[in-house]
Amino acid sequence: MRVTLSDEARRLVALFEDETDVAARDCLVDDEFDRVVFVVPPGEMGKAIGPDGQHVKRMERRLDRDVELVEGADRAADFVANALAPAAVYNVTVSENGDRIAYAEVDSADRGVAIGTDGRTIQRARELAQRHFDIDEIELT
Template sequence: MAGYGVKLTAEELRYIALFETLTGATAKDCVVDTEDGRLIFVIKQGNLGMAIGKRGANIKKVRSVLGKQVEVVEYADSPIDFIQNVLAPARVRSVHITEKKDGKKIAIVNVDPKDKGLAIGRNGRTIARARLLARRHFGIEDIIIS
């Protein structure tokens, strides 16, 4: 179902089933972020509009039913495209994925200087989400914004 050996808990599977019922979109993954009180859904490519709904109606419905903040990210088969999707709406100029000597993969992301704050997010929430999802789906250990 999800990528890079992602294992879903029973709780995450329940959230995915409810999300899919409420929105009609297909979710590939769900991350329960208890620290920030949010749910992050990774949506099948091409289903983002359906997940959000007209004027955000579907997302609002999911938020009210679950009583949690809900974020959606569109999946991509390429780690570069996926990282761009996770950091949206920040304008990403380039993404370079390199492997360190110890075998760990890192992504160096060049964003428009005006969007650096947007890419990092309030209290680092956006970059934390990007790191978590990149590690979970593509085995990328770290993302560095430049």
């Protein structure tokens, strides 16, 4: 699925690439939670974070906002699991009966982590899964 970026998101992707040498696949500007979420290519998470999180910290200072990273994936189930990180996700099943719903099996101790403060993590996962894989909903099991 092709993701369309706003002018602001394109500017932020260029800044992110300058700071990290990683070309982000997507940028989600979330004014509600005052954060910017970048989707990085599979296998590039460590490089994007930088030593001791230096790249993320530098981006946060430059943007004066929280910066979050999600590792991209080629399969919808893997992407949903990555978007719910750092929660322990055991399995994700995508149902395609009408609406596309991703059922994520999350460790009971990590259910709160998967939801996040004020629903931040699950909201991020839902929006990104919709943008990248046309997933209509994510439900935790």
